[in-house]
Each structure stands twice: as C-alpha cells, then as structure tokens.
Amino acid sequence: MSDEKNNAYEVVIGLEVHAHLWTKSKMFCACPRPRRSGLKPNTQTCPVCLGMPGVLPLINEEALTAALEAALALK
Numbered sequence: 516m517s518d519e520k521n522n523a524y525e526v527v528i529g530l531e532v533h534a535h536l537w538t539k540s541k542m543f544c545a546c547p548r549p550r551r552s553g554l555k556p557n558t559q560t561c562p563v564c565l566g567m568p569g570v571l572p573l574i575n576e577e578a579l580t581a582a583l584e585a586a587l588a589l590k
C-alpha cells in the first residue's frame with residue numbers, strides 16, 4: 516500500500532454516552548419515572564410521552580439542570 520493510500524482517511528473516534536438522570540419525572544412530561552416510583556415500565560403514560568399528535572412536550576427543568584451539572588463536571 517502506498518503512502519498516498521494510507522493518508523486517504525483520517526480516523527476519528529467519538530463517544531456517545533447515555534445516562535439516566537435521577538429525576539422525579541420524565542424528560543418531557545410530568546409523568547413519574549417508573550423505575551424511581553417502583554412501578555412497571557409503560558404504566559405511567561400521558562399523551563406527551565406516548566407521542567400523540569398535537570401534544571406539546573415541555574423540558575423537565577430538573578433534568579436540564581442535572582444534565583448541565585454533569586456536563587460541567589465532565590468538562
């Protein structure tokens with residue numbers, strides 16, 4: 516393989532991290548988080564978390580604050 520072919524691509528490696536924030540309610544509605552409330556998944560739902568047409572999700576301020584704190588802590 517020639518040097519020209521070796522330089523044809525640049526390797527870029529990124530990380531995507533998913534985390535559960537310990538909030539009282541879900542991210543976009545006021546429904547309690549099932550794991551925190553001890554209830555089974557998919558039992559605490561509303562039109563917003565079911566993605567029904569015409570609903571207006573609102574961001575959970577507690578989750579936003581926790582996410583920003585985590586981002587700042589992790590730089």
Ligand SMILES: [Zn+2]
Nearest residue numbers: 544546561564
């Ligand atoms: Zn909901």
